[in-house]
Amino acid sequence: MSTLEPTALPDKVSEEMEQTTHPGRPRRRRRRSAAGDAARAVTSPWASLVAVVIAVLWTIPTIGLFVTSFRSQLDIQRSGWWTSFLHPGDYTLDNYTQALSSTSTSNIVQAFINTIVITLPAVVLPIFLASLAAYAFAWIPFPGRDALFVAVFALQIVPLQIALVPLLDIYVNKLGFGASYWSVWLSHTIFALPLATFLIHNFMKELPGELMEAARVDGAGHVTIFFRILLPLLTPAIAAFGIFQFLWVWNDLLVSLVFLGGTPDVAPITVFIAALAGSRGSAWYLLSAGAFISMVVPVAVFLGLQRYFVRGLLAGGLKG
Amino acid sequence: MPLNSTRRAAALSGALALALGVSACGSSDSDAGSDETGTEIDCAPYEAFGDLDGTTVTVYTSITAPEDEPHIASYKPFENCTGVTIKYEGSKEFEAQLPVRVQGGNAPDIAYLPQPGLLQTMVATGKVVAPPQEVEDNVDANMPDFKEYGTVDGTFYAAPLGANVKSFVWYSPQMFADGGYEIPTTWDELMSLTQQIASDNPDSKPWCAGIESGDATGWPATDWIEDVMLRTAGAETYDKWVNHEIPFNDASVAEALNEVGKILKNPDYVNGGYGDVKTIATTSFQDAGLPVLDGSCYMHRQASFYAANWPEGTNVAEDGDVWAFYLPAMTAEEHPVLGGGEFVAAFADRPEVKAFQTYLSSVEWADERARTCGSGGCVTANKNADASLLENPVDKLSAEQLTDPNATFRFDASDLMPGAVGAGTFWKGMTDWIIGQDDQTTLDYIEKSWPKS
CATH class of the missing domain: 3.40.190.10 (Periplasmic binding protein-like II)
Incomplete structure (x- = not known):
C-alpha cells in the first residue's frame, strides 16, 4: 500500500544532497574527507543510475496495483495486469464505484472520519510528549540521565504485539476506558514515544548550547526556552517524525482492531478495506481500488511535507 | 463460449434476481x-x-x-x-x-x-x-x-x-449437455466421466482446483481428503481418524489420499485453465473454479459457499451458467455429507x-x-x-443434502482435529503433497506432528 512513497525518495534525496553538499566542494579540494568521499559517491552517474533502477523496480508493483484497480473482475482473476495493455480501452470504474458504495454496516465516509479522529491525536500527542522529554534529556542535567535515556531508547526493541493483551487488560479492567478512542490514542502514543524521543533528542542536541545560555542570561526559564527558542527550530525534526507517525497510524490495522474494535461507528479505513473482500475473500478484486482510495490522503500529506521530511533526515544524518 | 442470447438472458435474470434480493432486504416497500x-x-x-x-x-x-x-x-x-x-x-x-x-x-x-x-x-x-x-x-x-x-x-x-455443505462439485450444465455427459451417481461413474472428458476434450481438463488461501493455504485439499475418506473408509473410520484412534498414516487414510491423487495428481485431469498439477498450489481458492465459466475446466469440487465467488451476473441455477452436483459416494445408496458451520x-x-x-x-x-x-x-x-422459505437455489440444494433422511453428516475433520494438525501440518502436508511429495512421506509427516497427550 505504501510502496508509492519510497519511489519519490531516491531521486529527491540525491537532488537535495547535491544542493547541500555543493557549498562544501571547494573545501573538499583542499582536504579529502570521508564525508566528501561519501558525498561524491552518492552523486556519481552510476549511483544515479542505480537510484533510478531502484526507483523503477519499487514503482512497478504500485503501477500494477493501479492498473488492476481499473480492470473488470473476471480480468483481474484470470490474467495479469500487464496483459491489459494488449486491450486498451477495457478499463472500468466499477471497482471504485463498488468500493465507495456504502451499506448500512459499512460506510467509507464514516471510516475516513474515524481514521482522521484516530490519527490526529495519535500524531500530536507523542510529538508533544517526546519533545518535552527530549528537551530534558538534552539540556537539563540530572543524575542518571544517560542511563534513563538508554533505557527509553531500548524500549524501541520491544515489539508492540507482546503488549497488546496486558494493555487491553489495563484499559478495560483498571482504567475503565474499554474499547474507546482513548485506548487507541494512548496505545499509539506509547508505542511511538521511544523512537520520537530518540529522534527529537538527537536533533535538539545538535543545536548550539550558546543559544540556551544566552536565553538564560536574558532571564528565560526552561518553559520559555522550550517554547520560544527550541520549538521553532525543531520544525524539520517534528515534521519528519510527524510524517512517519502519520503514515504508521493511518495504515495501522492491528492496534485499532485490538483496542477499538471494528464496529462501523468507530472502525478506521483500514478495517473498512480489510472487510471489502467479503467473509471468504470472494471480492478480493476490490482491494486494489480500496488501497488507492485509502492511499490518497497519506500521499497528499507526504508530498506536502516532503521538504521537511528530507531536511529532517539530513539534519539527523549528516553531521560534521 | 460466445456471448449468445441464452447467456445474455441468463445474465439479465441473474442481475434481476440480485436486484430483487437487494430490494427485499434493504427497503420496506x-x-x-x-x-x-x-x-x-x-x-x-x-x-x-x-x-x-x-x-x-x-x-x-x-x-x-x-x-x-x-x-x-x-x-x-x-x-x-x-x-x-x-x-x-x-x-x-x-x-x-x-x-x-x-x-x-x-x-x-x-x-x-x-x-x-x-x-x-x-x-x-x-x-x-x-x-x-x-x-x-x-x-x-x-x-x-x-x-x-x-x-x-x-x-x-x-x-x-x-x-x-462441502460435498459439491461445481459444473457448467451447458458444457455437460454439449458433451452429452450425465451427472455421475457413484464414484466409479465419476472416475469414468473424468476419463471420458479428458479423452474427448484435449484442449481442456476435467478438473480444476486451487488451494492457495494466504496463511491457510492447503485447506481446500484437506476437504478433498475428508470427502473421499468419508466415502472410501466410511463414517465410523472417519470418526476414529478425527479422534486419532487410528494413526494419520493408517492404511485407510492412505487409500483415500491415493484416490484423491488419481484426480489431483494426474496431469491429464488437472488443472483446467491454469496449467500443470503444481499450479494447484499457487491458484487461490477464490479463483480456482472460474475456468468452468470459459470452458477450460469441467468440474470443480468446492463447498456451497463457493456460490459467492462467481462473478456478478453469473446465473447460478440448475439451468444456468454454473450449478453443483453432489460428490457421489461409492454406491448410489450411500449418502455421506461433509459440512461445516x-x-x-x-x-x-x-x-x-x-x-x-x-x-x-x-x-x-x-x-x-x-x-x-x-x-x-x-x-x-x-x-x-x-426449507421452502429458502429462495437461493444453492441454499435449497444444501438444505436438501442436510435434511436427506439417508444422509450421514460429518463435520469437516480439519476443523475438529487439534489446531497444530487441523490448522497446521494437515494444510502444509497437503500443499507439499501437491507440489510433489509422495503419499507415505506426507502422511508420516502429519502423523508425527500430532500432539502427544
Whole structure:
C-alpha cells in the first residue's frame, strides 16, 4: 500500500544532497574527507543510475496495483495486469464505484472520519510528549540521565504485539476506558514515544548550547526556552517524525482492531478495506481500488511535507 | 463460449434476481415479512428472562459486509419482542482477535465460532459461559446432528448456527449437455466421466482446483481428503481418524489420499485453465473454479459457499451458467455429507444474552434468516426450519443434502482435529503433497506432528 512513497525518495534525496553538499566542494579540494568521499559517491552517474533502477523496480508493483484497480473482475482473476495493455480501452470504474458504495454496516465516509479522529491525536500527542522529554534529556542535567535515556531508547526493541493483551487488560479492567478512542490514542502514543524521543533528542542536541545560555542570561526559564527558542527550530525534526507517525497510524490495522474494535461507528479505513473482500475473500478484486482510495490522503500529506521530511533526515544524518 | 442470447438472458435474470434480493432486504416497500420491521413471532419464550428492555448484546463474528446485513436483519423480531439492541461486529481478523479480546477482558457477549477447534480453545480459557437449558432443549429438538460439535468434555457450550455443505462439485450444465455427459451417481461413474472428458476434450481438463488461501493455504485439499475418506473408509473410520484412534498414516487414510491423487495428481485431469498439477498450489481458492465459466475446466469440487465467488451476473441455477452436483459416494445408496458451520458461544451470563442465545437456536430464527436472506448462504443447522422459505437455489440444494433422511453428516475433520494438525501440518502436508511429495512421506509427516497427550 505504501510502496508509492519510497519511489519519490531516491531521486529527491540525491537532488537535495547535491544542493547541500555543493557549498562544501571547494573545501573538499583542499582536504579529502570521508564525508566528501561519501558525498561524491552518492552523486556519481552510476549511483544515479542505480537510484533510478531502484526507483523503477519499487514503482512497478504500485503501477500494477493501479492498473488492476481499473480492470473488470473476471480480468483481474484470470490474467495479469500487464496483459491489459494488449486491450486498451477495457478499463472500468466499477471497482471504485463498488468500493465507495456504502451499506448500512459499512460506510467509507464514516471510516475516513474515524481514521482522521484516530490519527490526529495519535500524531500530536507523542510529538508533544517526546519533545518535552527530549528537551530534558538534552539540556537539563540530572543524575542518571544517560542511563534513563538508554533505557527509553531500548524500549524501541520491544515489539508492540507482546503488549497488546496486558494493555487491553489495563484499559478495560483498571482504567475503565474499554474499547474507546482513548485506548487507541494512548496505545499509539506509547508505542511511538521511544523512537520520537530518540529522534527529537538527537536533533535538539545538535543545536548550539550558546543559544540556551544566552536565553538564560536574558532571564528565560526552561518553559520559555522550550517554547520560544527550541520549538521553532525543531520544525524539520517534528515534521519528519510527524510524517512517519502519520503514515504508521493511518495504515495501522492491528492496534485499532485490538483496542477499538471494528464496529462501523468507530472502525478506521483500514478495517473498512480489510472487510471489502467479503467473509471468504470472494471480492478480493476490490482491494486494489480500496488501497488507492485509502492511499490518497497519506500521499497528499507526504508530498506536502516532503521538504521537511528530507531536511529532517539530513539534519539527523549528516553531521560534521 | 460466445456471448449468445441464452447467456445474455441468463445474465439479465441473474442481475434481476440480485436486484430483487437487494430490494427485499434493504427497503420496506417490498412484500411483508421481509421488510425492516421483521416478522411477528411468538415472544413468550423470551418473557421468562424478565424485562430486558433497553439492554444491549454485542455479537462478534467473522461474517463481514455484504453478508452481514441479512444476519442483522434476522435479529429484528427478537429486538421487537424484547427491546434488546443487538450490536453486531464482523471482522476478517476474527480468529486472531477473539483470543486477544477474551484474554484482555474485553470479550464480546456472543461470538460465532466457525470451528469446533476454536470453541475448545475458548473453553480452555474458562471464559465461555454454558447456555441456558432452553438452548439445549432447542438444540436437542432442532439440530441433533451438530450438538456433539458444540460440546467440550461432555459439557454443552455452543449451539450450532449456520451450516454449509462441502460435498459439491461445481459444473457448467451447458458444457455437460454439449458433451452429452450425465451427472455421475457413484464414484466409479465419476472416475469414468473424468476419463471420458479428458479423452474427448484435449484442449481442456476435467478438473480444476486451487488451494492457495494466504496463511491457510492447503485447506481446500484437506476437504478433498475428508470427502473421499468419508466415502472410501466410511463414517465410523472417519470418526476414529478425527479422534486419532487410528494413526494419520493408517492404511485407510492412505487409500483415500491415493484416490484423491488419481484426480489431483494426474496431469491429464488437472488443472483446467491454469496449467500443470503444481499450479494447484499457487491458484487461490477464490479463483480456482472460474475456468468452468470459459470452458477450460469441467468440474470443480468446492463447498456451497463457493456460490459467492462467481462473478456478478453469473446465473447460478440448475439451468444456468454454473450449478453443483453432489460428490457421489461409492454406491448410489450411500449418502455421506461433509459440512461445516458456526457455533454460538457466550462470554456473559446476563439474562438478555441468554434470551438471545435461545432465539438463535429457535426455529423462528432459522425461518427469519431464510426470509431475510438476500444473496444466499442462509442454510442453518436447524432441521425443523421451513426449507421452502429458502429462495437461493444453492441454499435449497444444501438444505436438501442436510435434511436427506439417508444422509450421514460429518463435520469437516480439519476443523475438529487439534489446531497444530487441523490448522497446521494437515494444510502444509497437503500443499507439499501437491507440489510433489509422495503419499507415505506426507502422511508420516502429519502423523508425527500430532500432539502427544
